[in-house]
Amino acid sequence: xxxxxxxxASAPVSRSAxxxxxxxxGSGNLEILVQAGDQPATCQVSIKTSARGFGATxxxxxxxxxxxxxxxxxxxxxxxxxxxxxxxxxxxxxxxAEYRGGEQ
Amino acid sequence: xxxxxxxxxxWFEATARARLGGLLDAGSLQEILxxxxxxxxxxxxxxxxxxxxxxxxxIGRATLAGRPVLFAxxxxxxxxxxxxxxxxxxxxxxxxxxxxxKPAAVLFLIDSGGVRLHEANAGLIAISEIMRAVLxxxxxxxxVLALVGGSCGAFGGMGIVAxxxxxxxxxxxxxxxLSGPEVIETVAGVEEFDSKDRALVWRVTGGKHRxxxxxxxxxxxxxxxxxRLAASEFLAGWQEAEPSLGELRASQRRLEDRLAAYGxxxxxxxxxxxxxxxxxxxxxxxxxxxxxxxxxxxxx
Numbered sequence: 175x176x177x178x179x180x181x182x183a184s185a186p187v188s189r190s191a192x193x194x195x196x197x198x199x200g201s202g203n204l205e206i207l208v209q210a211g212d213q214p215a216t217c218q219v220s221i222k223t224s225a226r227g228f229g230a231t232x233x234x235x236x237x238x239x240x241x242x243x244x245x246x247x248x249x250x251x252x253x254x255x256x257x258x259x260x261x262x263x264x265x266x267x268x269x270x271a272e273y274r275g276g277e278q
Numbered sequence: 279x280x281x282x283x284x285x286x287x288x289w290f291e292a293t294a295r296a297r298l299g300g301l302l303d304a305g306s307l308q309e310i311l312x313x314x315x316x317x318x319x320x321x322x323x324x325x326x327x328x329x330x331x332x333x334x335x336x337i338g339r340a341t342l343a344g345r346p347v348l349f350a351x352x353x354x355x356x357x358x359x360x361x362x363x364x365x366x367x368x369x370x371x372x373x374x375x376x377x378x379x380k381p382a383a384v385l386f387l388i389d390s391g392g393v394r395l396h397e398a399n400a401g402l403i404a405i406s407e408i409m410r411a412v413l414x415x416x417x418x419x420x421x422v423l424a425l426v427g428g429s430c431g432a433f434g435g436m437g438i439v440a441x442x443x444x445x446x447x448x449x450x451x452x453x454x455x456l457s458g459p460e461v462i463e464t465v466a467g468v469e470e471f472d473s474k475d476r477a478l479v480w481r482v483t484g485g486k487h488r489x490x491x492x493x494x495x496x497x498x499x500x501x502x503x504x505x506r507l508a509a510s511e512f513l514a515g516w517q518e519a520e521p522s523l524g525e526l527r528a529s530q531r532r533l534e535d536r537l538a539a540y541g542x543x544x545x546x547x548x549x550x551x552x553x554x555x556x557x558x559x560x561x562x563x564x565x566x567x568x569x570x571x572x573x574x575x576x577x578x
Contacts, residue, residue: 175326195313198293199330200355207313207331222328253318253328 185244194272223254300502343510351387354430359390366404373411392434405435445495481546
């Protein structure tokens with residue numbers, strides 16, 4: 175297992191009282207928990223992944239995501255079981271939409 | 279019929295949280311120890327494996343058709359729904375709460391291969407604590423209803439737990455047994471049981487077989503709404519009986535008779551023939567309603 179921690183500057187997302195969870199820690203899948211963070215223009219991401227040595231890939235996927243989506247003011251925790259970058263991006267979008275209060 | 283198929287939402291394919299969303303009254307679900315508040319498994323972390331925020335089980339309270347219920351739903355996609363220390367402690371805590379709060383029922387959405395082997399003794403102890411807690415809840419008059427229809431079925435210790443519940447509602451896709459097919463094949467050889475033969479696995483452990491044998495109170499379509507309807511109908515007509523030694527002895531006798539009648543048979547097909555099914559080979563293709571009609575027509 176590898177633990178990775180990142181911080182990205184990102185436009186603030188409308189703050190939400192509740193947390194959002196989506197996905198399952200199953201093969202090729204991951205779960206993402208979005209909670210309110212303490213810095214409004216920063217997205218903090220903490221990852222536990224079963225696949226070692228993909229830090230640069232995670233950084234690239236998350237940097238793209240936090241640039242294209244307003245995700246500032248959140249703390250995102252991820253438990254990963256070998257999800258591909260495409261699955262990670264889709265799940266992030268899903269989790270953030272749920273955090274903002276949208277359906278899925 | 280075709281409209282029903284279009285609207286159908288598969289229980290088998292859904293996650294634990296999606297099952298709960300469709301099973302319980304909309305907006306009534308209150309999770310206890312939600313992700314972020316509970317601790318993930320320390321044993322998996324010690325083995326350098328990523329855990330899940332809820333350790334593979336969602337517990338809480340809700341209403342079902344207006345009646346207050348407590349629920350526990352196992353997530354089969356996380357480590358095969360296997361029971362670790364925290365996973366087990368959450369279920370035990372919920373069942374103990376049921377003894378105090380006396381809800382109309384505890385709904386137990388089982389989807390598990392049994393003990394989480396990574397957690398060894400902690401997992402085994404967790405299973406035995408769940409067994410005791412299920413019996414304590416029932417002795418306090420709270421029905422515990424098992425719902426089985428997930429990809430992992432109910433195997434190992436969770437197979438025992440399922441049979442300790444007041445009743446089981448199962449889908450054709452659901453499976454219920456003690457040792458899993460691959461365990462039997464590994465221990466006793468492929469001549470004893472071929473775990474790759476999926477049709478055989480379902481003929482021996484699947485929902486239709488369990489229903490025909492009388493192990494499950496109801497056979498349900500693989501549809502979240504069908505589970506909801508079956509669970510609320512079952513609870514409306516169910517009163518938890520006082521535990522009695524006489525009933526235990528009678529049930530022991532039923533099991534002995536069953537072993538004598540079917541113990542030497544090798545396949546569900548042979549068992550169904552012995553039960554009086556005229557065309558046992560047609561059973562796997564029957565839909566739910568036809569199978570229920572078939573069972574009702576069987577000699578008792």
